[in-house]
Amino acid sequence: MPTATGLPFDDIRALFERLTQPDLEARGRAALRNANLLKPTGSLGELEDIALFLAGWQGVEKPQITRPIVALFAGNHGVHAQGISRWPMEITQTMVDMFMQGGAAINQLCALHGLGLKVFDLALDMPVNDFTEEPAMDEKGCAATIAFGMEAIAGGVDLVCLGEMGIGNTTAASAIYAALYGGDVEDWVGDGAGADDDQRARKVAAITKGLALHAPSLNDPLEILRCFGGREIAAMVGTIISARAERVPVVIDGFVVSSAAAVLHKIDPALLDHCLFAHVSAEQAHQKALDAMGQKALLNLGMRLGEGTGAALAAMLVKSAASTHSGMATFADIGLPEVTSLPAEQES
Numbered sequence: 547m548p549t550a551t552g553l554p555f556d557d558i559r560a561l562f563e564r565l566t567q568p569d570l571e572a573r574g575r576a577a578l579r580n581a582n583l584l585k586p587t588g589s590l591g592e593l594e595d596i597a598l599f600l601a602g603w604q605g606v607e608k609p610q611i612t613r614p615i616v617a618l619f620a621g622n623h624g625v626h627a628q629g630i631s632r633w634p635m636e637i638t639q640t641m642v643d644m645f646m647q648g649g650a651a652i653n654q655l656c657a658l659h660g661l662g663l664k665v666f667d668l669a670l671d672m673p674v675n676d677f678t679e680e681p682a683m684d685e686k687g688c689a690a691t692i693a694f695g696m697e698a699i700a701g702g703v704d705l706v707c708l709g710e711m712g713i714g715n716t717t718a719a720s721a722i723y724a725a726l727y728g729g730d731v732e733d734w735v736g737d738g739a740g741a742d743d744d745q746r747a748r749k750v751a752a753i754t755k756g757l758a759l760h761a762p763s764l765n766d767p768l769e770i771l772r773c774f775g776g777r778e779i780a781a782m783v784g785t786i787i788s789a790r791a792e793r794v795p796v797v798i799d800g801f802v803v804s805s806a807a808a809v810l811h812k813i814d815p816a817l818l819d820h821c822l823f824a825h826v827s828a829e830q831a832h833q834k835a836l837d838a839m840g841q842k843a844l845l846n847l848g849m850r851l852g853e854g855t856g857a858a859l860a861a862m863l864v865k866s867a868a869s870t871h872s873g874m875a876t877f878a879d880i881g882l883p884e885v886t887s888l889p890a891e892q893e894s
């Protein structure tokens with residue numbers, strides 16, 4: 547990834563200059579098909595919007611989801627030493643082992659909804675640096691981790707749901723939001739995986755210290771990622787970028803995955819055009835983060851697990867949207883007149 551001519555991040559930044567776009571002609575054909583499907587206009591609500599979104603990114607009138615995956619990234623965090631989580635760091639490895647054994651929540655949802663599960667553990671025995679003392683990563687390591695995340699869609703997938711596991715990573719995510727958007731640190735901090743009042747106060751203190759230490763870097767979103775992010779967050783940035791290049795839609799999970807999306811949104815909101823936001827996490831500040839990105843989530847079920855569980859549920863909706871749109875009969879099929887053009891405002 548790093549080149550002889552520039553800094554490692556230069557290669558990443560170059561990718562933002564040549565963004566693939568949805569196929570608007572295919573999307574238009576899908577909109578016409580949608581108008582002819584055997585149902586009252588608009589009666590499948592947001593499923594219709596999702597079907598047209600898929601048609602645009604897949605470049606076909608009848609989109610299909612046949613190879614969906616959850617890409618689940620795990621990382622450990624040096625800031626854990628500041629007493630910011632209810633859980634020991636070893637739980638990250640324990641859960642990775644459990645993902646392999648099939649006993650975690652995400653395994654059940656993947657099996658139920660026909661989603662492949664790819665688990666990537668990112669040097670769990672070498673946590674990123676404690677961001678209250680030094681940047682979490684150096685530029686080379688951060689860029690290499692972004693590049694690693696780009697490989698998650700290799701082998702051909704047509705929907706990628708992002709998930710993560712990392713004790714301490716809600717502190718990293720809160721720090722990223724506070725650095726990107728400013729405001730009171732308290733407003734970006736929540737209970738994570740069950741923090742008590744003292745742990746929560748220590749999250750605020752750690753982030754406040756980190757923001758002061760890394761103040762010179764706060765005007766550059768990739769630097770913010772490097773200073774505060776875990777490897778799992780950097781890798782998810784990479785997956786979102788490579789999915790865009792391949793025109794593969796991405797489903798963003800909760801509070802932590804959204805922090806990876808927020809890094810890209812701050813660089814250019816158009817970098818998220820191929821992403822759907824799955825759910826509003828119960829982690830306080832997730833709604834605030836969604837608002838900052840101008841995003842509306844599909845579900846709001848009070849979930850705050852991570853692992854990609856909210857994204858896996860939303861994938862079921864995305865698959866439903868593709869199936870109804872592509873499989874239904876039309877009014878012409880029952881001998882009724884066909885709609886042959888749409889009013890201009892309904893064309894996209």
Ligand SMILES: O=C(O)c1ccc[n+]([C@@H]2O[C@H](COP(=O)([O-])O)[C@@H](O)[C@H]2O)c1
Nearest residue numbers: 631712714716738739800801802827852
């Ligand atoms: O993504 C979310 O919405 C979310 C909200 C709260 C907690 N989590 C999960 O909880 C873990 C981090 O919690 P903590 O308190 O150790 O920072 C990590 O494995 C996340 O997947 C995830």
Ligand SMILES: Cc1cc2nc[nH]c2cc1C
Nearest residue numbers: 633637711739851852853
């Ligand atoms: C047990 C456990 C499972 C998790 N899955 C995602 N984050 C988690 C955090 C904990 C503590």
